[in-house]
Amino acid sequence: MSTLHILSLSPFEGGHLDTCLRLLQGGDALLLCGDAVHALAPGTSRRQVLQRLPRDISLYALAEDIEARSLSDLPERLIAIDYPAFVDICGLYSKSNSWL
Secondary structure, eight states: OOEEEEEOSOTTSSSHHHHHHHHOOTTOEEEEOGGGGGGGSTTOHHHHHHHTSOTTSEEEEEHHHHHHTTOOSOOTTOEEEOHHHHHHHHTTSSEEEEEO
């Protein structure tokens, strides 16, 4: 059973990202939105962890949030999506888990 994990909190506060990463399994996906997209910033340890995720775990981020935070030089494996695509990918996974 595949899960879409949705993370919106800063990766530098609390342990949400670390806990989420420990629970990811093959076939799952991680969607970064809101302040969670800061994990994509070049040169951060969080980005290095995301880049080392197994290839069978999809990595998404909301394009609007990436742009709002002026992030560039994004990981090649990242799939930037808009809100309609967000709705579409929710239907691709058996369940979703929002990390609040």
